[in-house]
Amino acid sequence: xxxxxxxxxxxxxxxxxxxxxxxxxxxxxxxxxxxxxxxxxxxxxxxxxxxxxxxxxxxxxxxxxxxxxxxxxxxxxxxxxxxxxxxxxxxxxxxxxxxxx
Amino acid sequence: xxxxxxxxxxxxxxxxxxxxxxxxxxxxxxxxxxxxxxxxxxxxxxxxxxxxxxxxxxxxxxxxxxxxxxxxxxxxxxxxxxxxxxxxxxxxxxxxxxxxxxxxxxxxxxxxxxxxxxxxxxxxxxxxxxxxxxxxxxxxxxxxxxxxxxxxxxxxxxxxxxxxxxxxxxxxxxxxxxxxxxxxxxxxxxxxxxxxxxxxxxxxxxxxxxxxxxxxxxxxxxxxxxxxxxxxxxxxxxxxxxxxxxxxxxxxxxxxxxxxxxxxxxxxxxxxxxxxxxxxxxxxxxxxxxxxxxxxxxxxxxxxxxxxxxxxxxxxxxxxxxxxxxxxxxxxxxxxxxxxxxxxxxxxxxxxxxxxxxxxxxxxxxxxxxxxxxxxxxxxxxxxxxxxxxxxxxxxxxxxxxxxxxxxxxxxxxxxxxxxxxxxxxxxxxxxxxxxxxxxxxxxxxxxxxxxxxxxxxxxxxxxxxxxxxxxxxxxxxxxxxxxxxxxxxxxxxxxxxxxxxxxxxxxxxxxxxxxxxxxxxxxxxxxxxxxxxxxxxxxxxxxxxxxxxxxxxxxxxxxxxxxxxxxxxxxxxxxxxxxxxxxxxxxxxxxxxxxxxxxxxxxxxxxxxxxxxxxxxxxxxxxxx
Amino acid sequence: xxxxxxxxxxxxxxxxxxxxxxxxxxxxxxxxxxxxxxxxxxxxxxxxxxxxxxxxxxxxxxxxxxxxxxxxxxxxxxxxxxxxxxxxxxxxxxxxxxxxxxxxxxxxxxxxxxxxxxxxxxxxxxxxxxxxxxxxxxxxxxxxxxxxxxxxxxxxxxxxxxxxxxxxxxxxxxxxx
Numbered sequence: 001x002x003x004x005x006x007x008x009x010x011x012x013x014x015x016x017x018x019x020x021x022x023x024x025x026x027x028x029x030x031x032x033x034x035x036x037x038x039x040x041x042x043x044x045x046x047x048x049x050x051x052x053x054x055x056x057x058x059x060x061x062x063x064x065x066x067x068x069x070x071x072x073x074x075x076x077x078x079x080x081x082x083x084x085x086x087x088x089x090x091x092x093x094x095x096x097x098x099x100x101x
Numbered sequence: 102x103x104x105x106x107x108x109x110x111x112x113x114x115x116x117x118x119x120x121x122x123x124x125x126x127x128x129x130x131x132x133x134x135x136x137x138x139x140x141x142x143x144x145x146x147x148x149x150x151x152x153x154x155x156x157x158x159x160x161x162x163x164x165x166x167x168x169x170x171x172x173x174x175x176x177x178x179x180x181x182x183x184x185x186x187x188x189x190x191x192x193x194x195x196x197x198x199x200x201x202x203x204x205x206x207x208x209x210x211x212x213x214x215x216x217x218x219x220x221x222x223x224x225x226x227x228x229x230x231x232x233x234x235x236x237x238x239x240x241x242x243x244x245x246x247x248x249x250x251x252x253x254x255x256x257x258x259x260x261x262x263x264x265x266x267x268x269x270x271x272x273x274x275x276x277x278x279x280x281x282x283x284x285x286x287x288x289x290x291x292x293x294x295x296x297x298x299x300x301x302x303x304x305x306x307x308x309x310x311x312x313x314x315x316x317x318x319x320x321x322x323x324x325x326x327x328x329x330x331x332x333x334x335x336x337x338x339x340x341x342x343x344x345x346x347x348x349x350x351x352x353x354x355x356x357x358x359x360x361x362x363x364x365x366x367x368x369x370x371x372x373x374x375x376x377x378x379x380x381x382x383x384x385x386x387x388x389x390x391x392x393x394x395x396x397x398x399x400x401x402x403x404x405x406x407x408x409x410x411x412x413x414x415x416x417x418x419x420x421x422x423x424x425x426x427x428x429x430x431x432x433x434x435x436x437x438x439x440x441x442x443x444x445x446x447x448x449x450x451x452x453x454x455x456x457x458x459x460x461x462x463x464x465x466x467x468x469x470x471x472x473x474x475x476x477x478x479x480x481x482x483x484x485x486x487x488x489x490x491x492x493x494x495x496x497x498x499x500x501x502x503x504x505x506x507x508x509x510x511x512x513x514x515x516x517x518x519x520x521x522x523x524x525x526x527x528x529x530x531x532x533x534x535x536x537x538x539x540x541x542x543x544x545x546x547x548x549x550x551x552x553x554x555x556x557x558x559x560x561x562x563x564x565x566x567x568x569x570x571x572x573x574x575x576x577x578x579x580x581x582x583x584x585x586x587x588x589x590x591x592x593x594x595x596x597x598x599x600x601x602x603x604x605x606x607x608x609x610x611x612x613x614x615x616x617x618x619x620x621x622x623x624x625x626x627x628x629x630x631x632x633x634x635x636x637x638x639x640x641x642x643x644x645x646x647x648x649x650x651x652x653x654x655x656x657x658x659x660x661x662x663x664x665x666x667x668x669x670x671x672x673x674x675x676x677x678x679x680x681x682x683x684x685x686x687x688x689x690x691x692x693x694x695x696x697x698x699x700x701x702x703x704x705x706x707x708x709x710x711x712x713x714x715x716x717x718x719x720x721x722x723x724x725x726x727x
Numbered sequence: 728x729x730x731x732x733x734x735x736x737x738x739x740x741x742x743x744x745x746x747x748x749x750x751x752x753x754x755x756x757x758x759x760x761x762x763x764x765x766x767x768x769x770x771x772x773x774x775x776x777x778x779x780x781x782x783x784x785x786x787x788x789x790x791x792x793x794x795x796x797x798x799x800x801x802x803x804x805x806x807x808x809x810x811x812x813x814x815x816x817x818x819x820x821x822x823x824x825x826x827x828x829x830x831x832x833x834x835x836x837x838x839x840x841x842x843x844x845x846x847x848x849x850x851x852x853x854x855x856x857x858x859x860x861x862x863x864x865x866x867x868x869x870x871x872x873x874x875x876x877x878x879x880x881x882x883x884x885x886x887x888x889x890x891x892x893x894x895x896x897x898x899x900x901x902x903x904x
Contacts, residue, residue, distance in 0.1 A: 007735075052776050055848065071877075
């Protein structure tokens with residue numbers, strides 16, 4: 001007997017919200033990626049908790065995929081950040097407004 | 102419908118109307134360069150029309166029923182506009198009158214307009230006018246009549262502005278056209294009113310009692326008043342009277358034909374045509390009577406101070422037309438029609454005689470003509486005196502008889518003021534007519550030199566101008582004695598009102614006319630008088646009459662203030678502030694809102710993310726609450 | 728109130744606090760370090776929730792590889808860029824976060840199944856591996872292809888303008904003088 005499933009889910013939601021706040025509020029591209037990582041963390045917790053609730057292993061399998069996707073995405077994101085930094089010398093996303101309408 | 106070749110009346114009517122039209126087309130299209138040929142074609146056409154008119158008149162002299170031919174001209178579903186001829190006594194008389202005077206004037210123009218560069222064009226327009234006026238006379242339906250009414254107005258415009266290089270002539274033509282057009286608008290509205298109630302505009306049907314049965318009396322009066330608006334415009338009655346004196350800018354034969362005998366008489370003719378219809382509304386007839394009286398008196402006063410000989414006769418025409426309307430509204434169809442016929446004769450004669458002097462001395466001014474020795478031309482002078490006597494109503498000329506009939510009709514009215522006005526008009530007419538005569542007869546200083554143009558040439562030009570004068574003078578003398586047969590002719594089938602029992606009426610009117618002549622002689626005819634009329638001695642009165650009772654000024658002021666300042670400025674403001682501004686504001690709004698939306702495209706990553714997650718949040722909320 | 732629930736709540740507090748600290752740091756390096764702590768807490772949580780293999784993976788891959796990579800990249804930047812302002816415009820973000828949280832809370836409390844208490848269980852790695860390659864072998868293959876694609880993309884994007892880059896520039900200059 002551990003905890004009611006609702007509590008696990010609540011924890012996941014809280015972590016997700018934190019990640020969302022970090023994503024939107026920072027003016028640093030690295031912090032954006034950090035926010036994405038935090039959100040994925042929350043999602044992973046939710047999946048594993050659900051796997052335990054329904055006693056299905058699919059949840060854990062999916063968590064593995066989340067992990068792989070997170071890895072790929074962070075790498076590509078960092079490559080882009082490096083590229084942008086080399087071009088413009090800044091990692092403030094507000095400076096990249098060439099597409100301003 | 103009988104084939105038009107088989108029925109002689111129909112054939113005559115068709116030829117009478119279409120011969121001048123074909124002459125017009127031929128001249129305009131083909132023979133512009135050949136002057137004699139054009140004149141020949143035109144005069145041949147109008148001779149044919151005259152023969153046709155004479156034939157119709159003689160053939161249908163004693164007919165008890167009007168003869169009516171009609172065909173469908175424009176068809177739109179159930180409704181159609183007919184085109185046809187209605188031959189009843191009034192129309193036959195008018196037809197003959199128009200054809201005869203057109204013929205005489207065209208012959209006269211051979212001499213008057215010889216040497217003019219627009220000779221062929223002149224004859225083309227004369228043919229156009231002849232066609233329009235003739236067909237107007239024998240039209241059977243009001244819409245057809247309206248079409249030819251407008252055509253007559255058009256040819257008047259073309260002929261007034263004939264010498265178009267002269268600015269005043271073009272202005273006069275424009276003024277005539279616009280003023281008569283105003284009247285025509287009201288005319289058309291009246292026709293529409295009748296059309297709505299009756300379903301068609303056949304003259305026979307309009308004159309029958311069916312109209313009174315179908316139309317409410319108020320509408321009948323309104324329609325009558327609106328139609329009379331057209332008459333006011335065309336016949337130059339008050340208040341649309343100021344175009345006629347200006348129309349004297351045209352050649353004198355044109356003034357003789359259009360603006361004395363026929364075109365302006367078309368208004369009175371229309372009245373006679375629709376006499377049963379219009380007389381069903383007593384209120385409207387009272388208005389007509391007032392308008393006619395006012396026009397008559399006003400125009401007579403304007404003629405008393407005018408120096409231009411053609412203008413004097415123009416004012417006189419207005420005055421006599423008012424007189425005719427007075428006769429018609431007093432209830433006697435014969436009075437108006439008879440005076441119409443006699444007036445056509447002597448007024449055309451007056452104009453043609455004056456035209457001889459205008460042509461020779463190139464001046465319209467009476468004093469100039471007399472100074473140049475106008476009285477030495479015998480035939481024009483004699484004819485002028487005969488015509489003037491007829492105009493004044495001196496016996497035994499035709500004018501006397503026709504004026505007596507009208508005064509008799511006026512005396513049968515309850516209110517004596519109309520008769521008094523008529524008698525005053527007689528006096529004034531005699532005065533201003535013989536003023537002109539005496540100024541020409543007794544010049545103060547004579548310049549004994551040869552006239553500037555062509556002198557007293559014997560030959561073709563001389564006889565073409567003189568012969569019509571003689572013919573018209575003869576007509577003027579004789580026509581008065583044809584009163585009784587004409588009365589029978591016209592009154593066949595129409596209501597005939599009795600003359601009043603005032604036996605002293607002829608003596609009073611003759612006495613007034615003679616006293617008018619006497620005063621004119623006193624002021625102008627005696628030796629060593631200053632040749633200034635009693636009216637002209639009072640500057641205020643003279644100014645009032647000379648400025649045509651400031652009617653033109655009133656119109657100018659009306660156009661400037663009401664139309665220009667109020668109406669067109671309002672429309673301009675509306676266009677600027679409302680329409681243009683509205684569209685501008687709408688466009689600016691579109692631009693502004695698009696700028697607002699472009700704020701979303703800030704190009705900043707964070708805003709995109711924010712919006713994305715914000716949308717997601719909204720979706721989540723939706724699912725939460727649904 | 729078993730031992731496990733106590734452990735759960737302690738771990739939950741650890742994760743939350745470290746995440747909160749991570750997102751409010753001025754320097755990205757500090758944030759990443761706190762994030763590593765959060766991931767370690769997550770790994771422990773996975774142990775508790777019966778996924779030992781996944782816990783190991785989280786520690787090795789997430790905390791060990793990905794976060795280290797981020798640290799390397801941060802260190803590539805200039806010193807001045809390693810400082811950020813203290814979360815400018817946190818108002819909008821906080822609003823968003825609150826909304827999401829509200830939705831989560833509402834969902835949790837609406838669903839009757841969320842009150843069910845989790846029973847402890849554990850998945851042996853052997854069973855998990857067999858399950859994965861029996862049933863979801865295609866997904867695994869696709870994930871590996873995804874990683875390959877990511878690798879190629881990174882190599883292309885992050886390539887410095889080296890020899891090949893200079894040649895490309897020279898060719899451009901000839902075509903468009």
